[in-house]
Amino acid sequence: MAFEGLSSKLQEAFRKLRGKGQITEADLRSTMREIRLALLDADVNFTVVRDFVKKVQAKAKGENVLEGLNPGQQIIKIVDDELTEMMGGETTTLKKSNKIPTIIMMAGLQGAGKTTTVGKLAKMLKEDDNARPLMIAADVYRPAAIEQLQQIGKQIDVPVFEEGTEVNPVKIVEDGLKVAKENHNDYVFIDTAGRLQIDEKLMNELKEIKEVAKPTDILLVVDAMTGQNAVNMAEGFNEALDITGVVLTKLDGDTRGGAALSIKAVTGKPILFTGQGEKMDNLDVFHPDRMASRILGMGDVLSLVEKTKKNIDEKKSMELAEKMKENTFNFDDFLDQLQQIQNMGPLKNLMAMIPGMANNPALQNVDMDPKDLDRIKAIIYSMTNEERENPDVLNPSRRRRIAKGSAQPIQSVNRLIKQFNQMKKMMNQISNGNMSGMENMMQQ
Ligand code: GDP
Secondary structure, eight states: OTTHHHHHHHHHHHHHHHTOSSOOHHHHHHHHHHHHHHHHHTTOOHHHHHHHHHHHHHHHHHTTGGGSSSHHHHHHHHHHHHHHHHTTSSOOOOOOOSSSSEEEEEEOOTTSSHHHHHHHHHHHHHHHHOOOEEEEEEOOSSHHHHHHHHHHHHHHTOOEEOOOSSSOHHHHHHHHHHHHHHTTOSEEEEEEOOOSSOOHHHHHHHHHHHHHHOOSEEEEEEEGGGTHHHHHHHHHHHHHHOOSEEEEEOTTSSOOOHHHHHHHHHHSOOEEEEEOSSSTTOEEEOOHHHHHHHHTTOOOHHHHHHHHHHHSOHHHHHHHHHHHHHTOOOHHHHHHHHHHHHHTOOHHHHHTTSTTTTTOGGGGGOOOOHHHHHHHHHHHHTSOHHHHHOGGGOOHHHHHHHHHHHTOOHHHHHHHHHHHHHHHHHHHHHHTTOTHHHHHHHHO
C-alpha cells in the first residue's frame, strides 16, 4: 500500500511531540528533521521537500506554536495543511466543454496504464453522469492496444472507433471526432500511443493530435511505481503539450508515494485521479486534503462512506435488515454480503480509511485472499437450495457430501458453517438492540 512507510514515520515523529507538555525549539528542529527524512525516504523530490520544510517552519514560527496551547496538535495541523497544498490543495475535476463533445486526450509512456484508464474514466462518466462516451483508438504502434481497447469497450459497453494500424493517428482522430458528432456522443476519449521513452516523433504526433482535436483536457497517465521517473515524465510531457492534469496509476502497488506528493509542486499540474488496481472500477478521484489526512493517520471517513454508498446495494441492505429482524438470514445472503464487500476493493485499503487504523499492525492480517472467497463460494454452491435456506439441516453426512462436491476439506466446511452461525447470532443480537454480540464477535 502506498505511503505506508511515510505515514508511520510521520506519526512516529508526532507521537514524540504529543508526549511532551512543552516543546522547545530543539524539539521542533528535531521533528522537522524527521519529517524531512521521512519525505525523502518516500521518494519525494528533493527541492519539494526543502520548500515544504521551509514553509512548515515559517508557519510554526508565525503562529508562535511553541507558546501556544497544545503545540503538538498545532504542528500536525500545519503539516496537514501544507501536505494538502503540496498535492494541489483543491480537488480538480474534469472540465466540461460548452460544445459537445467534451474531448479528453490521454498521453503517457507505454505501459503507464493509458488504455486501462480510458476505460475506467469512460465507465465512471457513464455511471455517474449518464454520459455517452466514445473511445478513439489512436495507438497504432502497439497492435494489441486497439484490441485491448475494444475488449474494454465490450466489457463496459462503450463504443470504440478504430481504423486499424495502417492509418495515420491524426487522421484516425479526425474521423473519430466526426463519428462522435454524428452519433451525439457527449464525451470522447483519445487513447494515444506511448513509447518506452519520450522521443521527438512521439511528441510531434501528440502535438498534431492536440492541434486537430483541441481537447478540453489533456491527461497525462503516469505510473506511480516508477517514482521520481514519473515526476520527470510529467515534466517532459508538460513542457511539450501543456497538459491539464495527471492520472497517477498503480497506487495500489508497493510504491513509496513520492510521485503523488511531488507532481503538482514540480509541474504545477494537479493529479485528478489515481488508479488503484487493474479492474475497471479501480479509479478514485484524487482529493489532496483526504490523502493528506490519510497519510497522517487521521483516516478518510468521507471516502469510506462514498465507497460504501456506491458499492452496497441499498435495496439489498434493506432486505438484509428485514431478514435480520425476522432471523431468516441464510447462506445466500451470506454469499451476497461477501460479494458486496469484495466489490469495494481490498479490505486492507478500506480499513486504512478508518481514523487511527492506517498503521495498525492488525491490518497486516485482515486482507481476504480472493482465493479464500472462491473456496467459500465453492462450498456454498455445493449446497442444495434447501441447505442454503435452512442451514440447520446440515448434518455430518451432508457436510461430507458438500466437502466432496466443492473439493474442500471437511474442516473448511465445518468452519464456514460455524462462522455463518456466529454471524447469524450476532445479527440477531444487534437487531434486538444488544451490541455486546458485536463485541463478543470482535474478541474471537
Ligand atoms: P498503456 O500502454 O499505457 O495503454 O497501458 P495499459 O493500459 O495497457 O496498462 C499496462 C498494464 O498496467 C496493464 O497490465 C494494466 O492492467 C496495468 N494497470 C493499469 N492501471 C493500473 C493500476 O492502477 N493498478 C495496477 N495494479 N495495474 C494497472
